[in-house]
Structure formats: C-alpha cells, structure tokens
Amino acid sequence: MSIKKAAAAALVAALGVTSLAACGTDKGGSAAGKTDQPAPKTVTLVSHDSFNASKEVLADFTKQTGFTVKVLKSGDAGEAVNKEILTKGSPQGDVFFGVDNTLLSRALGNGIFVPYEAKGLDRVPAAFQLDKEHRVTPIDSGDICVNYDKKYFADKKLAPPQTFDDLVKPAYKDLLVVENPELSSPGLGFLLGTAAKYGDDGWQDYWKKLKANGVKTVDSWELAYNQEFSGSAGGKQAKADRPLVVSYASSPPAEVLYGEPQPKVAPTGVSTGTCFRQIEFAGLLNGAKNPEGGKALIDFLISKKFQEDMPLQMFVNPVAKDAALPELFTKHGVVIEKPETMAPEKIAEKRDPWIQQWSSLVLK
Numbered sequence: 001m002s003i004k005k006a007a008a009a010a011l012v013a014a015l016g017v018t019s020l021a022a023c024g025t026d027k028g029g030s031a032a033g034k035t036d037q038p039a040p041k042t043v044t045l046v047s048h049d050s051f052n053a054s055k056e057v058l059a060d061f062t063k064q065t066g067f068t069v070k071v072l073k074s075g076d077a078g079e080a081v082n083k084e085i086l087t088k089g090s091p092q093g094d095v096f097f098g099v100d101n102t103l104l105s106r107a108l109g110n111g112i113f114v115p116y117e118a119k120g121l122d123r124v125p126a127a128f129q130l131d132k133e134h135r136v137t138p139i140d141s142g143d144i145c146v147n148y149d150k151k152y153f154a155d156k157k158l159a160p161p162q163t164f165d166d167l168v169k170p171a172y173k174d175l176l177v178v179e180n181p182e183l184s185s186p187g188l189g190f191l192l193g194t195a196a197k198y199g200d201d202g203w204q205d206y207w208k209k210l211k212a213n214g215v216k217t218v219d220s221w222e223l224a225y226n227q228e229f230s231g232s233a234g235g236k237q238a239k240a241d242r243p244l245v246v247s248y249a250s251s252p253p254a255e256v257l258y259g260e261p262q263p264k265v266a267p268t269g270v271s272t273g274t275c276f277r278q279i280e281f282a283g284l285l286n287g288a289k290n291p292e293g294g295k296a297l298i299d300f301l302i303s304k305k306f307q308e309d310m311p312l313q314m315f316v317n318p319v320a321k322d323a324a325l326p327e328l329f330t331k332h333g334v335v336i337e338k339p340e341t342m343a344p345e346k347i348a349e350k351r352d353p354w355i356q357q358w359s360s361l362v363l364k
Contacts, residue, residue, distance in 0.1 A: 041066060041068060042067065042070050042293070043067045043068070043069055043070070043093075043094050043290050043293030043294055043296070043297050044070045044072055044092070044093030044094050044289075044290070045071050045072065045093060045094070045095050045097055046072045046080065046084065046091070046092050046095070047071060047072070047073055047097040047098045048073065048075065048076055048077040048079075048097075048098040049073045049074075049075060049076060050098075050314060051071060051073065051097060051098065052313040052314050053071075053306070053310075057306055057309045060305060061296075061297070061300045061306075064300070065293070065296045065300075067290075067293040067296060070093075072093050076185065077098045077100060077103060077185055078185065080098060081106060081112075084096055084107070084112045084285065085106070085110045085112055088110060088111060088112050088286060088287070089286055089287045090287055091112070091285035091286065091287050091288060093285060093288070094288040094289060094291065094294035094297070095282055095284060095285060095288070095294045095297050095298060096112070096282065096283055097281075098280055098282075099280070099281050099283070100278050100279060100280045101130060101278060101344055102188050102192060102347055102351070104131070104136065104281065104344045105345065105347060105348030106348070108131065108135055108136070112283070112285060113136055113283035113284060113286060114283075114284050114288075115133050115134050116283075116284045116294075116295055116298060117134040118137045118295075118298045118299050118301075118302055119299045120299060120302050120303060120320070121134075121137065121302065123302070123321050124137075124138055124302060124319045124321070125319070128141065128279055128319045130279065130344055131281075136281035136282065136283040137281060137298050137301070137302060138279055138280070138281055138319045139281060139302065140279070140307075140310055140316035140318060140319060141278065141280070141316065141317045142248055142250055142277075142280075142316045142317060143248065143275040143276065143277055143336040143339050144186050144189035144190055144193065144247075144248060144276045145246075145247070145248065145249045145272065145274050145276075146161065146190075146244055146246055146247075146271040146274040147229070147231065147244070147246075147247040147248075147251050147268045147269065147271070148160040148231065148244050148268065148270075149229070149230045149231030149243035149267070150231065150266075150267055150268060150269050151231070151267065152230055152231070152243035153243065160244075160269060160271065161271050161274075162271050162273045162274075163274065164193070164194060164197050164198075164273065164274055166271070166273075167210060167213070167244070167271075167274065168209040168210055168212075168213050169213075170213070172213065172244065173213050173214045174213075174214035175242060175243055175244045176215045176216070176242065176244040176245070176246075177215070177217075177218060177224045177228040177229060177242040178190055178216070178217055178218075178224065179220060179223075179246055180217055180218070180363075181354075181355050181358055182355050182358075182359065183219045183220065184219065184221055185221075186221050186246050186247060186248070187217075188351070188355070189246075189278055190274075191203075191354065191355070191358055192347065192354075193274065193275065195342070195350070195354060196341065197340055200350070203354075204357060204361060207358065207361050207362055210362075211362055215362070216228065216242060217362060217363065221246075221247065224245050224246065224247075225245055225247050225251070226238070227240060228241075228242045229242055229243070229247075230242060230243045231243060231245070231255075231268040232245075232251075232255065233258070233259065233260075244271075249270050249334055250311075250316065250317070250329070251270075251315070252266035252267075252268045252269065252270065252332050252333065253266065253315065253328045253329050253331075253332040253333045254315050255267055255268055256328065256332045265332075266332045269334075270334045270336075272334060272337075275336045275339040275340065276340045276342075277336070277339040277341050279319075282297075282298055282301050283298075284298060302320055303320075304320060304322050307319070307323035308323045311326050311328075311329050317329075
C-alpha cells in the first residue's frame, strides 16, 4: 500500500512521481507533555514511501500555522509501522501517516499513538472511524481489486472476470498475478477479501482452486504491476504476459494521467466484485517532540484543501464528506459500491495464522 499499500499510492512511486514536501531544519522541544522549551517550528511526518502532497498545499499549512512540514519516508507501511513500534516513546517524528486497517491493531496494541480528536472530524463518516479512542484519524480510503488489461480481453473476445468466482474458471487459467500477503499490503488485502467472501473455513479451498488455475505469486506490488501485468505501462515495456493483477480501483486513472501519450480512455479496467476496502490513518506519536504541531498537522490532513489534493497525489479517495473528486477520477475511475470489509479486531486475530496457512497452501 509491502503496503505498499500502500493505497493506490504505490502506483505514484512506481510511475516515478517525485514526492514534494516542505522541509525544515529547526529543532527544539521535548517529549509530549514536557514542553519546557519553545515548541519547534518543524513538524515531522513519518510515512510509508508513497506519501505525496503538493508543495503549494504544504506551504499553505505553513502559512496557516507557522509550522514547516518535514516528511520522513520509512519504507512500505508494514516496515514503517514496525520501525515505530521499535522506537516507541522516542519516535522518529511527531505524526505517523499510512497505517491502514490491515495493520491498525498491531499499531494500537503496541501503544505508538496518543489520543487526539481532530478538529473537523465531524466531516468524516463514522464508517471510517474505526478507533473510538481517537488514537488515529482516518485520512483516506481505497479499494484493492483485480485490474485487467482491456486490450488482451478484447483481442481474445473474452469477457474480463468481474468476481472472485470468475477468477477460478478455466477461461482465466494462467492469467492472474497476485502479491505475497506476508510482504505486500495489496496481497494481504486480497487475501482478506477472499476470507471475507468465503468465510473462515472457505477461503482455503478457494485458494486451492486459484493455485490449480495457475495463479502466479510475486513479492511486491511493483513486481506484479510493472513487470508481470500486461496492461500497465511498465508491463508493456517488460513484455509482461499476465492480463490480470491485484492492484487498486484507482489504478486506471493513474494510467491515464501518466500515459505517454495520455490516452483518452483508461487501458485497464477493474473487476468490481474482487475488492477489499482499505482505510489509511494518521496518529500523534507517543513521545512526539512537537505535539502541538502534530495536532495541527492532523487537523490539516482532514481539511478540505488537503483532502482534495490527495487523489492526484496518492491515488486514494478522500474521507471528508465535503471533498470533491477530480475529473480524472470521476471520468476514468470506478466507484466500488459493495467492497469486502473486515473488522480490525478480526484482522488482528486472524492475520498471522491466515498468512501462515496461505503460505502452506500456495507457496509449497
């Protein structure tokens, strides 16, 4: 979202988009709750590698608050969360962005955040607010879905698959590439989607059918999407031969935006019956040196200005009700009406044993 999620944000990094951040070097202050010195003028945002924001938007935050944002990227989301767990109480920054609902229980259980109820949170639907103690604030959402290469299916005169059930049909044998859920957030989301669809005792049989139908597994979203998937710009260059890949519902708009030349129609589509809803959060880190700056930054992350900047920066959907989607999303994207979902508590209980079972079923 690797999580890599990230949210479809991973696509931005893979397509070579440069991250923009307003960086500062001022230092000062002390641990949260022990502010004997003046508050520092820099607020540090720790994130996964796919965080991106417009320079103008971050400059507007500085103009409003006096705080300059320093962005510290810390690997994929799983790796970044683990680093914060290891440094709990002496964090790398003030705010962490990018923990999602598949990893939320791990972060909360290890106490890396302190509660803060953001200003403007009433503009965010309750369905996104998974932590009632407000240790984290929902920032964006996205859907992990199978994407398909439109040209491949048109040339074959074959209808692209639309559901989980379709993917195990003989017509789609040897066409799908997925990511390892132990290493990749989209891979984990897809696994959780199958468990939500077929139940605790049914997803294993489904994966046996997928394996028998020739599913290919790679370690990361980058490999799957840019090396194995025939519908992506990178896949075309790599002469990829898999026309189905686990990616995001927001990947087609990204293919349009960064296409050279820019196509009028997205070259990829979304199998809307294969989706799992992902929500990303930000939280004030326990031991933050600049807690006031951190609180102001969290408020800003759910502001209308930042929320409307996100879609074309990270290819995720805003959570604020008053934030509008850009035309690129409304024209080339797809709204997933009924994605699979799962409670964070269940993910916490089942994630690790399910990954072990998946490895035994698929990799051996």
